[in-house]
Amino acid sequence: MSDPVVPVAIGPDGANTVLLEKAVVEGGAVVGAREEAKGLIWVGGPNDFPAELPASVEWVQLPAAGVEDWFAAGVVERFPHIRFTSAAGAFAASVAEHALTLLLAGVRYLPEHLRADRWRQQDFFPHVGSLRGKTVTIVGAGGIGRALIPMLTPLGAHVIAVNRSGRPVTGHGIPDTVETVSADQLGKVWSRTDHVVVAAPATAATHHLIGADALSRLKPSSWVINVARGPLIDTDALVEALRRGAIGGAGLDVTDPEPLPDRHPLWSLPNAIVTPHDSNPPQLRLAAFADHVAENVRRFVAGEELLAPIDPARGY
Amino acid sequence: MSDPVVPVAIGPDGANTVLLEKAVVEGGAVVGAREEAKGLIWVGGPNDFPAELPASVEWVQLPAAGVEDWFAAGVVERFPHIRFTSAAGAFAASVAEHALTLLLAGVRYLPEHLRADRWRQQDFFPHVGSLRGKTVTIVGAGGIGRALIPMLTPLGAHVIAVNRSGRPVTGHGIPDTVETVSADQLGKVWSRTDHVVVAAPATAATHHLIGADALSRLKPSSWVINVARGPLIDTDALVEALRRGAIGGAGLDVTDPEPLPDRHPLWSLPNAIVTPHDSNPPQLRLAAFADHVAENVRRFVAGEELLAPIDPARGY
Numbered sequence: 023m024s025d026p027v028v029p030v031a032i033g034p035d036g037a038n039t040v041l042l043e044k045a046v047v048e049g050g051a052v053v054g055a056r057e058e059a060k061g062l063i064w065v066g067g068p069n070d071f072p073a074e075l076p077a078s079v080e081w082v083q084l085p086a087a088g089v090e091d092w093f094a095a096g097v098v099e100r101f102p103h104i105r106f107t108s109a110a111g112a113f114a115a116s117v118a119e120h121a122l123t124l125l126l127a128g129v130r131y132l133p134e135h136l137r138a139d140r141w142r143q144q145d146f147f148p149h150v151g152s153l154r155g156k157t158v159t160i161v162g163a164g165g166i167g168r169a170l171i172p173m174l175t176p177l178g179a180h181v182i183a184v185n186r187s188g189r190p191v192t193g194h195g196i197p198d199t200v201e202t203v204s205a206d207q208l209g210k211v212w213s214r215t216d217h218v219v220v221a222a223p224a225t226a227a228t229h230h231l232i233g234a235d236a237l238s239r240l241k242p243s244s245w246v247i248n249v250a251r252g253p254l255i256d257t258d259a260l261v262e263a264l265r266r267g268a269i270g271g272a273g274l275d276v277t278d279p280e281p282l283p284d285r286h287p288l289w290s291l292p293n294a295i296v297t298p299h300d301s302n303p304p305q306l307r308l309a310a311f312a313d314h315v316a317e318n319v320r321r322f323v324a325g326e327e328l329l330a331p332i333d334p335a336r337g338y
Numbered sequence: 339m340s341d342p343v344v345p346v347a348i349g350p351d352g353a354n355t356v357l358l359e360k361a362v363v364e365g366g367a368v369v370g371a372r373e374e375a376k377g378l379i380w381v382g383g384p385n386d387f388p389a390e391l392p393a394s395v396e397w398v399q400l401p402a403a404g405v406e407d408w409f410a411a412g413v414v415e416r417f418p419h420i421r422f423t424s425a426a427g428a429f430a431a432s433v434a435e436h437a438l439t440l441l442l443a444g445v446r447y448l449p450e451h452l453r454a455d456r457w458r459q460q461d462f463f464p465h466v467g468s469l470r471g472k473t474v475t476i477v478g479a480g481g482i483g484r485a486l487i488p489m490l491t492p493l494g495a496h497v498i499a500v501n502r503s504g505r506p507v508t509g510h511g512i513p514d515t516v517e518t519v520s521a522d523q524l525g526k527v528w529s530r531t532d533h534v535v536v537a538a539p540a541t542a543a544t545h546h547l548i549g550a551d552a553l554s555r556l557k558p559s560s561w562v563i564n565v566a567r568g569p570l571i572d573t574d575a576l577v578e579a580l581r582r583g584a585i586g587g588a589g590l591d592v593t594d595p596e597p598l599p600d601r602h603p604l605w606s607l608p609n610a611i612v613t614p615h616d617s618n619p620p621q622l623r624l625a626a627f628a629d630h631v632a633e634n635v636r637r638f639v640a641g642e643e644l645l646a647p648i649d650p651a652r653g654y
Contacts, residue, residue: 116470119470119493122442122493123443126442126443130439132452138605139605139606140605141597141598142614143597143614143615143616147616147619147620147621150436152432152622153435154431154622172492173492176511177489295451295452296451296454297448298454298462300462301466303462303463305463305464306466306467306468
């Protein structure tokens with residue numbers, strides 16, 4: 023049995039909280055004053071965060087996916103008896119939708135279509151592709167990769183998800199037909215890959231993960247999409263592959279260097295689509311955060327495990 | 339219990355039938371000579387079609403979705419004891435994928451991104467949208483509309499399907515949350531619609547279905563996608579709405595007139611994407627037909643109802 027009235031506060035005062043108030047109510051709680059609240063949804067930064075909280079507060083929802091700043095400001099350590107959750111995963115869907123857009127635009131030859139100023143049906147016919155029956159390798163099976171899988175499989179694409187462990191990727195909307203491969207087997211995957219989506223964190227191990235070698239093993243029709251971090255792709259090797267037509271094209275929401283400098287070849291290559299790291303723009307973030315809050319409020323009220331719990335010992 | 343060996347022939351002789359042979363085997367039959375075949379997969383035109391067929395043939399699969407020409411050539415009437423099936427529905431997935439591509443490209447502001455030659459993140463942020471939480475009205479719930487629904491719902495879009503009867507649209511991958519509205523109620527749907535996909539047949543009743551009135555009731559962020567037939571949209575009213583920014587944009591695989599003449603305003607409007615009726619290009623058709631054949635062979639062998647049966651009395 024859940025408490026019939028669970029007050030959840032939203033702060034700091036003065037923030038635009040209409041969407042979040044709706045989310046709290048949607049989650050089954052009521053919006054209350056901080057003094058009596060069991061939960062606190064915080065939309066400010068770490069430096070605005072209260073020095074003290076009422077004893078009633080059991081849970082705090084932070085607005086960021088990465089919470090290094092909150093640890094640096096000592097917020098989490100200050101309240102050892104309170105559970106903190108981050109917004110990790112909340113913004114993954116928008117980035118996954120962006121990746122799908124870039125991939126479909128490439129496969130369907132949209133850049134050339136948009137440059138046309140006359141009806142070039144016969145020219146374009148041979149270049150219009152489809153994801154049906156194609157294999158898309160998603161490097162990184164975190165929030166973005168897992169959000170992308172259920173967007174790709176209804177199009178008839180076969181998905182290979184690459185993660186560190188190789189343990190099968192599962193989750194909501196992820197069909198059994200998805201193959202999981204461990205990162206150390208990545209080299210064996212290229213020959214079966216039609217398109218690649220890079221969605222892994224930037225670490226020493228993933229630096230230039232897509233370089234001359236991987237690019238040489240893809241197909242002249244392959245699109246390479248990056249919605250993670252620029253340095254996962256060797257930009258010079260990519261430009262070279264795009265120039266030679268060794269791959270079909272690249273759709274990049276992130277670049278290396280970033281911002282991409284004026285007159286960089288990626289701006290003018292006809293088979294490159296560059297978006298300026300805007301796959302998760304500010305006006306979409308609040309709505310996505312509100313969805314995350316509604317779900318966490320629902321779980322909090324029901325006494326279920328919360329999404330994106332922060333582990334004070336690990337620092338994330 | 340199904341017959342362990344069902345011979346299916348492919349004709350005419352000399353056609354490139356590798357994919358279709360694979361499809362016959364995948365469907366659980368064997369490729370056989372016409373003289374002993376129970377099924378015949380025909381990839382030629384109506385004028386090549388044999389004047390006589392062996393008595394063993396019970397079923398003929400034609401390669402076209404629309405079979406007016408086959409009736410005109412007298413093919414179907416010539417064999418009253420044989421079941422004919424068309425390729426209706428086989429090509430819907432490619433057209434639906436094209437519609438999704440145009441819609442996502444519009445919502446994610448891809449045309450303007452592709453024109454950029456420098457990093458314009460702050461300019462673009464407010465214009466990058468998402469289908470999450472948006473309502474997409476699909477006018478026409480035939481093969482294309484029904485194929486599109488399972489591609490949209492994993493993106494978090496709400497779908498309103500419009501058909502003649504208003505009878506709930508159901509089928510593989512179509513969730514219960516999809517709303518069905520009858521065509522005569524279409525006027526009441528616009529105020530709840532974020533984006534429109536036109537996928538209905540061209541008839542007197544659908545001529546200029548999207549005209550000044552509908553366009554005036556959509557939102558300044560709405561995209562209008564047409565993958566059906568040009569005359570379903572009033573082109574002049576559309577151009578006017580695009581010029582004024584009354585809607586977000588239009589993605590058109592079909593136009594009126596078609597082909598779209600040189601120097602037509604749709605070629606230069608920044609919020610119009612025109613593809614020259616290439617959503618179902620020839621090289622994708624054979625693969626899609628092969629998938630259709632594999633499924634129909636499977637059904638034929640299993641004694642199940644076939645896809646796209648032709649009714650000799652109705653003429654389609």
